[in-house]
Amino acid sequence: MARFSFTVNGTARAVDSRDPAQPLLYVLRNALGLTGPKYGCGLGQCGACTVLVDGQATRSCILPVSAAAGRNVTTIEGLGTPEKPHPVQEAFIAEQAAQCGYCINGMVMTSAALLSKNPQPTIEQTKDALAGNLCRCGTHQRIVRAVMRASGRALP
Numbered sequence: 001m002a003r004f005s006f007t008v009n010g011t012a013r014a015v016d017s018r019d020p021a022q023p024l025l026y027v028l029r030n031a032l033g034l035t036g037p038k039y040g041c042g043l044g045q046c047g048a049c050t051v052l053v054d055g056q057a058t059r060s061c062i063l064p065v066s067a068a069a070g071r072n073v074t075t076i077e078g079l080g081t082p083e084k085p086h087p088v089q090e091a092f093i094a095e096q097a098a099q100c101g102y103c104i105n106g107m108v109m110t111s112a113a114l115l116s117k118n119p120q121p122t123i124e125q126t127k128d129a130l131a132g133n134l135c136r137c138g139t140h141q142r143i144v145r146a147v148m149r150a151s152g153r154a155l156p
Helices: 024-031 087-094 104-117 123-130 140-150
Strands: 002-008 011-017 050-053 056-059 072-074
Touching: 011 024, 050 104, 056 104, 087 104, 087 140, 104 123, 104 140, 123 140
Parallel strands: 002 072
Antiparallel strands: 002 011, 050 056, 050 072
């Protein structure tokens, strides 16, 4: 059994795993009780499991826990709080961007990463950043509006 230490949502954490290739998603959900990141495809293609690793949007279903060692991981639970949501979360709420909610973790986390690098993206840049996140409910327009709102470039 190996022990892996990393920072999760600002708190130093250590987890034991028999398999260093175990996906970070499983550790976050099963060992640490952080259920914001969702299991979608298990192949890194849908985005439901997205977390920030050292500020980069990362698919936690394909990132081995060993690769997270020594790094900073932020899940949607650590992005904001119900009392003080992150600006992206606030904008998603204001635009009613969630329908079923399954993709929203990935959409919010990818949007937060985008806005940390590019505080005022264009609509095309926003769509490009979110292109790897799948949403079957069809709230894409509301999601884009939410990102624009969070950037201060709200659409009319």
